[in-house]
Amino acid sequence: MTKYLFETNTNDREWKRLRMIEEAVDAETITLLERAGLDIGGRCLEIGAGAGSIVGWMAARVGSSGLVIAVDKKTTYLQRFQGGSVRVIEGDLKDVSLDHSVDLAHARYMLIHNADDGAPLAKIRSAVKPGGMVILEEPDFTAAAFLQPEGDAAVQRVNGAICKMFTDAGLDPAYGLKLPKKVEGAGFDLVHMESRMHLCAGESPIARVMAESAEVLREEYTKTGLATDEDIDHYVARAYDPRVWSVFYATVSVVAHRG
Numbered sequence: 189m190t191k192y193l194f195e196t197n198t199n200d201r202e203w204k205r206l207r208m209i210e211e212a213v214d215a216e217t218i219t220l221l222e223r224a225g226l227d228i229g230g231r232c233l234e235i236g237a238g239a240g241s242i243v244g245w246m247a248a249r250v251g252s253s254g255l256v257i258a259v260d261k262k263t264t265y266l267q268r269f270q271g272g273s274v275r276v277i278e279g280d281l282k283d284v285s286l287d288h289s290v291d292l293a294h295a296r297y298m299l300i301h302n303a304d305d306g307a308p309l310a311k312i313r314s315a316v317k318p319g320g321m322v323i324l325e326e327p328d329f330t331a332a333a334f335l336q337p338e339g340d341a342a343v344q345r346v347n348g349a350i351c352k353m354f355t356d357a358g359l360d361p362a363y364g365l366k367l368p369k370k371v372e373g374a375g376f377d378l379v380h381m382e383s384r385m386h387l388c389a390g391e392s393p394i395a396r397v398m399a400e401s402a403e404v405l406r407e408e409y410t411k412t413g414l415a416t417d418e419d420i421d422h423y424v425a426r427a428y429d430p431r432v433w434s435v436f437y438a439t440v441s442v443v444a445h446r447g
């Protein structure tokens with residue numbers, strides 16, 4: 189089993205970081221979920237649910253006659269949803285038992301953290317009923333190396349370190365780029381694909397998430413040998429400077445049907 193990169197982060201800090209991710213990208217996720225047409229009484233699955241904003245959104249959407257299953261390796265931040273139409277299950281997706289087939293499954297920034305993505309993708313397929321839908325969203329960190337309006341050498345060293353940290357852990361920093369093909373390979377029919385490069389100013393939610401991740405994973409970044417502490421300080425300072433625009437990563441979102 190792949191160790192989650194943020195596994196040793198303190199609870200307080202990880203909660204705040206996960207909430208920052210939600211603030212940064214929930215609006216786009218919710219647009220995709222709304223288009224998928226989840227209704228009252230629907231059954232859905234949120235995988236790698238993190239701090240749970242999408243679990244809360246799904247629960248409100250399906251109502252008391254529906255079902256929301258929320259799975260995460262760590263459910264500390266999800267316990268507040270347990271009960272009523274929500275079932276919180278702690279464990280690795282590939283090991284947990286899912287008794288109901290669902291109309292819709294969603295995962296965001298979760299597959300990239302799994303070196304063996306075959307088992308989670310197969311599990312997602314088996315959890316979705318025939319004709320049901322999947323929405324998967326994954327990042328591509330290599331985009332940052334190419335799309336820098338005001339890039340400098342230190343920032344590029346940190347972007348290189350982020351990618352090498354993933355590679356050294358047996359993970360793929362360009363996972364998002366391969367997502368459409370992987371979803372098709374797992375037996376789904378693609379309905380829609382979009383990619384967002386997240387060009388954003390310092391202090392914006394995505395910039396703050398990336399600054400916080402850099403602080404938490406500082407040692408992992410420097411261990412790659414590609415970036416120094418000074419480079420990371422510079423990267424973080426820019427992420428809090430509203431005058432500087434950067435691309436920190438891109439997100440690829442795929443909507444697909446289980447045929």
Ligand SMILES: C[S@@+](CC[C@H](N)C(=O)[O-])C[C@H]1O[C@@H](n2cnc3c(N)ncnc32)[C@H](O)[C@@H]1O
Binds near residue numbers: 262279295
């Ligand atoms: C980067 S966080 C994203 C959280 C949330 N999806 C979001 O975008 O706000 C990744 C989450 O996926 C969970 N995760 C990663 N691999 C998992 C697996 N194989 N089974 C269950 N949860 C997993 C982690 O514990 C973590 O909470």
